[in-house]
Amino acid sequence: MNSSAKPLPHKASLPASATDVSATPRVIVQVAFDVPLDRVFDYLAPRPLPAGVRVLAQFGPRKLVGVVVGQAAASPHQLRPLLAVLDELPPLPDDWLALTRFAARYYHYPLGQTLFTALPTALRNPPRRTLALPPVYALSEAGAAWQPPARAARQLALWARLRQGPLALDDEARALHPQAGKLLREWLAAGWLAQVTPAQAAMTVSPGPALTDEQREVVDGLSWAGFSATLLDGITGSGKTEVYLQWIAQALAAGRQALVLVPEINLTPQLEARFRARFPHTPTVCLHSNLADGARAQAWLAAWEGRARLVIGTRLAVFTPLPELGLIVVDEEHDGSFKQQDGLRYHARDLAVWRAQQAGAPVVLGSATPSLESVAAVQAGRYRHARLTRRASAAALPQIHLLDIRRQLLDEGLSAAAWQALADGLAAGETSLVFINRRGWAPVLACVDCGWLSSCPHCAARLVLHWHDRRLQCHHCGHHEAIPHACPSCGNPDLKPLGQGTQRIEAALRRQFPQARIARIDRDTVSRRDAWAEIDRQVRAGELDILVGTQMLAKGHDFPSLSRVVALNADGGLYSADFRAEERLFALLTQVAGRAGRGALPGQVWVQTQFPDHPLYLALREHDVAGFAQRLLEERASAGYPPAVFQALLRADAPELDTAMAFLREVRQYAACHGDVLSLGPAPASMARLAGRERAQLLLQAERRAPLHAALSALCSGLDDWARPFGSALRWSLDVDPQEL
Numbered sequence: 001m002n003s004s005a006k007p008l009p010h011k012a013s014l015p016a017s018a019t020d021v022s023a024t025p026r027v028i029v030q031v032a033f034d035v036p037l038d039r040v041f042d043y044l045a046p047r048p049l050p051a052g053v054r055v056l057a058q059f060g061p062r063k064l065v066g067v068v069v070g071q072a073a074a075s076p077h078q079l080r081p082l083l084a085v086l087d088e089l090p091p092l093p094d095d096w097l098a099l100t101r102f103a104a105r106y107y108h109y110p111l112g113q114t115l116f117t118a119l120p121t122a123l124r125n126p127p128r129r130t131l132a133l134p135p136v137y138a139l140s141e142a143g144a145a146w147q148p149p150a151r152a153a154r155q156l157a158l159w160a161r162l163r164q165g166p167l168a169l170d171d172e173a174r175a176l177h178p179q180a181g182k183l184l185r186e187w188l189a190a191g192w193l194a195q196v197t198p199a200q201a202a203m204t205v206s207p208g209p210a211l212t213d214e215q216r217e218v219v220d221g222l223s224w225a226g227f228s229a230t231l232l233d234g235i236t237g238s239g240k241t242e243v244y245l246q247w248i249a250q251a252l253a254a255g256r257q258a259l260v261l262v263p264e265i266n267l268t269p270q271l272e273a274r275f276r277a278r279f280p281h282t283p284t285v286c287l288h289s290n291l292a293d294g295a296r297a298q299a300w301l302a303a304w305e306g307r308a309r310l311v312i313g314t315r316l317a318v319f320t321p322l323p324e325l326g327l328i329v330v331d332e333e334h335d336g337s338f339k340q341q342d343g344l345r346y347h348a349r350d351l352a353v354w355r356a357q358q359a360g361a362p363v364v365l366g367s368a369t370p371s372l373e374s375v376a377a378v379q380a381g382r383y384r385h386a387r388l389t390r391r392a393s394a395a396a397l398p399q400i401h402l403l404d405i406r407r408q409l410l411d412e413g414l415s416a417a418a419w420q421a422l423a424d425g426l427a428a429g430e431t432s433l434v435f436i437n438r439r440g441w442a443p444v445l446a447c448v449d450c451g452w453l454s455s456c457p458h459c460a461a462r463l464v465l466h467w468h469d470r471r472l473q474c475h476h477c478g479h480h481e482a483i484p485h486a487c488p489s490c491g492n493p494d495l496k497p498l499g500q501g502t503q504r505i506e507a508a509l510r511r512q513f514p515q516a517r518i519a520r521i522d523r524d525t526v527s528r529r530d531a532w533a534e535i536d537r538q539v540r541a542g543e544l545d546i547l548v549g550t551q552m553l554a555k556g557h558d559f560p561s562l563s564r565v566v567a568l569n570a571d572g573g574l575y576s577a578d579f580r581a582e583e584r585l586f587a588l589l590t591q592v593a594g595r596a597g598r599g600a601l602p603g604q605v606w607v608q609t610q611f612p613d614h615p616l617y618l619a620l621r622e623h624d625v626a627g628f629a630q631r632l633l634e635e636r637a638s639a640g641y642p643p644a645v646f647q648a649l650l651r652a653d654a655p656e657l658d659t660a661m662a663f664l665r666e667v668r669q670y671a672a673c674h675g676d677v678l679s680l681g682p683a684p685a686s687m688a689r690l691a692g693r694e695r696a697q698l699l700l701q702a703e704r705r706a707p708l709h710a711a712l713s714a715l716c717s718g719l720d721d722w723a724r725p726f727g728s729a730l731r732w733s734l735d736v737d738p739q740e741l
């Protein structure tokens, strides 16, 4: 455990607490700033400052907040004194600094920018106020025999709540009694109550269902003695969440903090409610991208101080300081949203494993469709393998039908069998899901005469028809324009939407089944986090017959009444140039299919395809996740792709493709000096033009991590110099372990 577990001092506000540094400075400190330069800067400090202290300094013409990362004995530069030491918070903890140092090194990203990615925005600047902590009260021994006077109904309600477990003086308490604060203090003074720490409060757990034998075995199989990494490989609906809850309860009971990472779209209020119901008195914080800066900083500080015992969050939450970390869970570990696609391109799952190792705590990666990286780690003996092979409820896995559409006339994209499946579902009063991974009305608008296709003027992409908004829209750069009345190229007024998106399928379903209650779920309809709450409620209340939507519907939802799934247009994933496309498509379809038949009704899934004999579909039909993964692993090994090798992708973009290519060719020459590292390319990116810029890439790969990283370190020190002759038109970025090529 780390010394930063001490409570933080809570002082008034910055101006009063920032040390005045006008006194003669003499110590030299190294400061990292949020600037795109891979170096630290020396300043004069009024006294020795430990690493992790935030300071205010003059940086060129600007005043910037920086973080002290070290001291220097001497400096060749003419040094300026710091403007202020921001010491209203203790120094950032050592293990947190170690995590950010590791991330900066591993992803070859400037330390300063890494630190400031990991730090909540509100702490990048001096906070305007410090945070009040609600005290937590529990009945004392004397209080167990006491009771407020019988006339005081609200007091009795407050007391009844205290009998159930510890209570924080927060909104819940004030809702029970407007003067909760005064009463709780009086009862404390009278000895009926005692003040308890958040760690003590966290130990109350509501009962869950009796575990299945399989779940029990997995729960008991986790070792709490130091670091271990476990892949929890459990089929859809096998009750992985229940297993996480049991492990979290154990970590909390041992007085430790637990961190749960989930994909962005999974952090719904329902999931939050499920955790809060199980751990009603556990101070819990949720960190997701919809959180306002202030709220994020509050949650972050609560975790740092050990007040928050359970942290649930999306990828950025991996950087939450947790002085008493005892368990990390990464749910749906295969999910692409754990990898950040810009700036610091980190993978939260991989950082979670590193972090658990550093903290000497277990980390669990759970999925019904584990990533090949994790499967390979199990085979190499680095991860333990825990399996759940049966659904937790009485349900069996759904039956999967492959619908061969090669010689079929489709009606609005659906085959006769798919229409029939939906009609039968309606007649039986069951809920159905239609999955099509494309939003909008149609992926492109076309001229039937001259062959014109709606294209984005800025990207190598089609403009998608959004009928409801009456416009054409680029899903890559955001460009949109009005739907033309006639072909812009030949004047023909007969323009036709080609293919289907969610909007068009929804309209077709409404025409075919006017009596059905239908909801569309995609990024256009469910943009806010709480929009899920209403859909969730409607499905559970039996108020919806058909859900139509994108992959948003695939992830983690547990709707017992959902028995039928129809998947349209999946084949696209088979044509992709990206070697990971098959892995992703298989995971997506397995996850979507896994939404069916989780309750009392048996599940049925229909998948339309032009390739019913493709091994991917055959494995899907047989639920052969392990066999499919093994086949892909062997293919990857023989073709020399990850996880058999390690990759890094250097991307460059410029107004002209030649500029980007010339820069990468130059880099390639230097890369060629590193014998163990293979450089492939440069080549135009698979999407060669984005937002008006031409993109190219150089792929570097090696059979072992060490030589790749040695080469990257050497290259990174030169990249700015090699880029300079190309001027500001050229931009580059390095992506270590790229997930998308």
Ligand SMILES: Nc1ncnc2c1ncn2[C@@H]1O[C@H](COP(=O)(O)OP(=O)(O)OP(=O)(O)O)[C@@H](O)[C@H]1O
Binding pocket: 209, 210, 211, 212, 215, 234, 235, 236, 237, 238, 239, 240, 241, 242, 367, 368, 392, 393, 555, 556, 557, 558, 594, 598
């Ligand atoms: N021991 C149990 N007894 C009864 N029901 C259970 C038990 N464990 C889990 N369940 C129920 O089984 C259903 C599926 O559980 P859960 O959502 O945890 O599955 P999962 O493995 O996370 O699934 P997925 O990967 O498909 O999202 C839920 O409705 C859950 O309440």
Ligand SMILES: [Zn+2]
Binding pocket: 456, 457, 458, 459, 461, 474, 475, 476, 477, 478, 479, 691
């Ligand atoms: Zn565009």
